[in-house]
Amino acid sequence: MPYPAQTDRESIVKIARDAIEQDGIEELSLARLASKLGIKPPSLYRHIPNKSALLQAVVVFTFQQLFQAYEVAIQASGGDAKEKLMTIFRTHRSFAHANPETYVLAFTTTLPEQRANEQMLERLVLPIQELMATITGSQKSLSALRGALSLIHGFVMLELNNQFRRGGDLTEAFEASIETYLLGWQHQEK
Amino acid sequence: MPYPAQTDRESIVKIARDAIEQDGIEELSLARLASKLGIKPPSLYRHIPNKSALLQAVVVFTFQQLFQAYEVAIQASGGDAKEKLMTIFRTHRSFAHANPETYVLAFTTTLPEQRANEQMLERLVLPIQELMATITGSQKSLSALRGALSLIHGFVMLELNNQFRRGGDLTEAFEASIETYLLGWQHQEK
DNA sequence: GTCTATATGCCGATAGAC
DNA sequence: GTCTATCGGCATATAGAC
Numbered sequence: 001m002p003y004p005a006q007t008d009r010e011s012i013v014k015i016a017r018d019a020i021e022q023d024g025i026e027e028l029s030l031a032r033l034a035s036k037l038g039i040k041p042p043s044l045y046r047h048i049p050n051k052s053a054l055l056q057a058v059v060v061f062t063f064q065q066l067f068q069a070y071e072v073a074i075q076a077s078g079g080d081a082k083e084k085l086m087t088i089f090r091t092h093r094s095f096a097h098a099n100p101e102t103y104v105l106a107f108t109t110t111l112p113e114q115r116a117n118e119q120m121l122e123r124l125v126l127p128i129q130e131l132m133a134t135i136t137g138s139q140k141s142l143s144a145l146r147g148a149l150s151l152i153h154g155f156v157m158l159e160l161n162n163q164f165r166r167g168g169d170l171t172e173a174f175e176a177s178i179e180t181y182l183l184g185w186q187h188q189e190k
Numbered sequence: 191m192p193y194p195a196q197t198d199r200e201s202i203v204k205i206a207r208d209a210i211e212q213d214g215i216e217e218l219s220l221a222r223l224a225s226k227l228g229i230k231p232p233s234l235y236r237h238i239p240n241k242s243a244l245l246q247a248v249v250v251f252t253f254q255q256l257f258q259a260y261e262v263a264i265q266a267s268g269g270d271a272k273e274k275l276m277t278i279f280r281t282h283r284s285f286a287h288a289n290p291e292t293y294v295l296a297f298t299t300t301l302p303e304q305r306a307n308e309q310m311l312e313r314l315v316l317p318i319q320e321l322m323a324t325i326t327g328s329q330k331s332l333s334a335l336r337g338a339l340s341l342i343h344g345f346v347m348l349e350l351n352n353q354f355r356r357g358g359d360l361t362e363a364f365e366a367s368i369e370t371y372l373l374g375w376q377h378q379e380k
Numbered sequence: 381g382t383c384t385a386t387a388t389g390c391c392g393a394t395a396g397a398c
Numbered sequence: 399g400t401c402t403a404t405c406g407g408c409a410t411a412t413a414g415a416c
Contacts, residue, residue, distance in 0.1 A: 006382080029408065042411080043383050051409065108298060110352045118355050125355075140366065142358045146348075147341060147367025154344020155336070162300045165308050165315075168332045176330065177337025177371075184374025196399075219391065232394080233400050241392065 007037050009047045013057045020058065021101045030054075055105065062099065062106040063120050069095050074127055081134040082182055088128060089152050089178055096156040104160060107153065125149065136185045144185050151181055197227050199237045203247045210248065211291045245295065252289065252296040253310050259285050264317055271324040272372055278318060279342050279368055286346040294350060297343065315339065326375045334375050341371055 015036055020028050030051055034041040048054045069091050077087035096103040111117040125145065132148060133141040155174055158164055164173075205226055210218050220241055224231040238244045263281035267274045286293040301307040315335065322338060323331040345364055348354055354363075 030410085031408070039382095040384060041409085042385085045410080046382060104298065107347070107353065108294065108351055114352075117352070121353055122355055143363040143366040144370070146345070146354060146358075146360075146363040147370065150344035150348055150367065151337060151341045151371070152344070153348060154340035154342070157297070157347060158336075158340055158343060161298055162304075162307070163297065163311055164336060165312055168336075170336075173333040173336040176333040177340065180334070180337065180374035180378050181341070181367075181371050182374070183377060184370035184372070187373060187377055188370050220393090221391075229399090230401060231392085232402085235393075236399055 007039060007043075007047065009057070012037065012044065012047055013054065013061055016054055017058050017061060017102055020105065021099060025055075025101055025105055056109065056111055058102060059106045059109045059111065060116075060120065062102045063124060065099070066092070066095050066106075067124050070124065070127060081131045082179075085128065085131045085135075085148075085182065086175075086178065088131075089148075089174075092152050093156055093174060096160060100160050103156070107157070132185075135182060136188070140185070140188070148178075148181065151178060197229060197233075197237065199247075202227065202234065202237055203244065203251055206244055207248050207251060207292055210295065211289060215245075215291055215295055246299065246301055248292060249296045249299045249301065250306075250310065252292045253314060255289070256282070256285050256296075257314050260314065260317060271321045272369075275318065275321045275325075275338075275372065276365075276368065278321075279338075279364075282342050283346055283364060286350060290350050293346070297347070322375075325372060326378070330375075330378070337371065338368075341368060 012033070016028065016033055019033060019036060030044055031041045034044055037044075044054075048057070070088060073087050073091035074084070077084045111120075128148065129141065129145050132145045136144040155177070159170060164170060202223070206218065206223055209223060209226065220234055221231045224234055227234075234244075238247070259281050260278060263277050264274070267277035301310075318338065319331065319335050322335045326334040345367070349360060354360060
């Protein structure tokens with residue numbers, strides 16, 4: 001049985017993702033990855049062009065996972081637009097907590113194919129945009145959306161990088177900040 | 191004249207900073223850095239213990255620069271607390287635009303000495319905290335501060351990584367989001 | 381058509397001479 | 399404080415075994 005390994009691109013990407021999440025991105029080398037797959041490093045090149053393309057594939061996979069998490073959350077959410085938004089935002093933060101390494105990788109990588117990059121982000125953000133528009137009106141909805149995304153993403157990034165000083169309840173700060181931001185837009189609308 | 195170069199730690203850190211800002215962090219190798227300094231790579235090790243420590247020094251230097259930018263902005267700012275806050279936040283964003291590579295490096299690096307890390311961040315954030323407290327009252331000021339930092343940092347990070355889709359005025363979105371966030375806290379206070 | 385064996389050149393890092 | 403010499407590990411390229 002000479003070459004029983006038989007791997008494929010999808011397996012490589014998922015194992016790479018898990019390795020990054022477990023040991024950090026700095027510890028991922030193609031040699032270690034090949035070893036986990038039971039093959040030799042050059043064999044990887046039958047499935048991926050280079051390491052950079054592999055990391056880009058992990059980024060795409062991560063955004064797909066995040067999108068699926070959104071879908072589940074939206075399905076399960078009830079209440080008014082504000083409550084639905086909070087459900088999505090809590091899901092976003094939970095995803096980042098559960099996948100810190102790949103979250104940071106995904107949001108600090110710019111994919112070379114600009115079109116694909118934009119389509120992916122637009123698809124992710126669409127449900128948030130629609131819900132925000134019901135709060136702010138369509139006039140200011142793009143600015144309101146961008147602020148909301150900034151608030152959520154910034155909070156998570158500062159949190160993951162240990163850049164909030166100790167003390168206080170981070171979940172409380174997350175909830176209060178977002179609710180206050182949405183409240184501001186409700187007053188702004190008038 | 192055998193070894194005329196004569197460098198020191200401060201020069202190394204500043205040249206490393208400039209090299210990162212010019213060519214991106216992935217292009218910084220100790221070999222290239224040594225070449226810019228007119229010395230051979232092993233000579234660097236008389237001044238720094240390793241590459242990681244050098245990058246940490248660049249992070250500390252970047253936070254010091256950002257702090258100085260804050261000081262200048264605060265000195266020059268007038269108006270009420272809200273207008274002073276806007277001046278600081280605009281300064282923060284301008285700094286990120288002027289130093290995108292080292293900004294991302296600084297905010298995605300956690301220094302190993304937790305104490306020094308916290309002191310540096312606390313010192314940076316203190317003027318913002320005091321101004322926020324005049325808007326929100328001391329009760330909720332920690333959450334309000336954390337939300338404000340998240341909004342500013344998140345906006346800048348999404349912007350630097352090309353993660354806002356095209357269209358609309360980003361400066362307008364920045365201004366409107368922050369003003370609305372502060373407005374929300376003013377209403378929340380009651 | 382998939383994997384192995386082998387090789388190149390760059391990297392961070394160390395030892396020891398001047 | 400700088401140098402030369404050298405190390406192991408890395409990403410990557412190519413030739414060929416099965």
